[in-house]
Amino acid sequence: MNTSSSNKEDYLKAIYENNGVDAYVPNKILANTLNVSPASVTEMVEKLQADGLLDYKPYTGAKLTETGRNHTIQVIRNHRIIETFLFEKLGYSLLDLHRLSEEMEHIKDTVFFSKLYHFLGEPKTCPHGGIIPTETHYNELYTTPLTSYIPGQTVTLKRVVDTASLLEFLASINLQVGDKLTIQNKDAFNEIISFTINDGQTVFHINEKQAGMLFADK
Known part of the structure; x- marks a missing residue:
């Protein structure tokens, strides 16, 4: 996964985590979440819209398209399964989970993630409290800030x-x-x-x- 693709997926994950499956996420929230400038957010969401991954409305925000949702679900699912394994079985802290999971989520072996998920007992959430999504169950369980x-x-x-x-x-x-x-x-x-x-x-x-x-x- 090259840097550009990883950066795009950071945006997709941020939109997902801020209820961007069902609602438009304002640029300000994305800028806060990703710690980037509003101008950078606008530039990236326009690129992601051109790729068919987002529906973006100026002054309203960005929402995942069906294609974007399905892609993001897979990335987040992999990421959170890895997090759960590192936290529950290897004793990593929540802070240490972030970097390692970012590196490992792009493994292109679906059987590996399926086996790891079953090995963990098919958990519903990751150590950060986020849902481990599937194609049919992907809305976050907790959305009140x-x-x-x-x-x-x-x-x-x-x-x-x-x-x-x-x-x-x-x-x-x-x-x-x-x-x-x-x-x-x-x-x-x-x-x-x-x-x-x-x-x-x-x-x-x-x-x-x-x-x-x-x-x-x-």
Whole structure:
């Protein structure tokens, strides 16, 4: 897989993870997720639309076409099966999973991934909480971002977007999928959300850009 193709697949995965199967994902969200400029997003989504992988509407965003969805499902399925194996069987951390899975997801052996999936017991989700998709079951199970909750609410972290910068932050505060978060404050002016973890006393802070890539459930 050359660099250009890998870069395109990063965009497709980001669109998928932000509910781009059913809805248009704004360029701003893609820019935040991928840590790139809005101009770069526009350039790439136009290329992907020309390839028939996206339906792109200026000022609205991008949505996967059926062709794009099927291609992305296969890449994400491979990626998340590898992640699950590395995490459950080899003990890699969530942060370390990212790089290795990116390298291994492009193996062109469908039998390998099928055998590995059955070996793992056919898990429903990966260590980051994302669904391990099939052609018929591909919508993410958890789609409500942390930004949707208000001070005083306690929620369970169910899914995180698989990006290196976000995973580094989560590792730095020891926040993991399955932890309970209690929202303490939302500073709209500075776009900061404050929370505690698992009824602890330490208050942590996250910006709304990062919080939009964490998905929780009551």
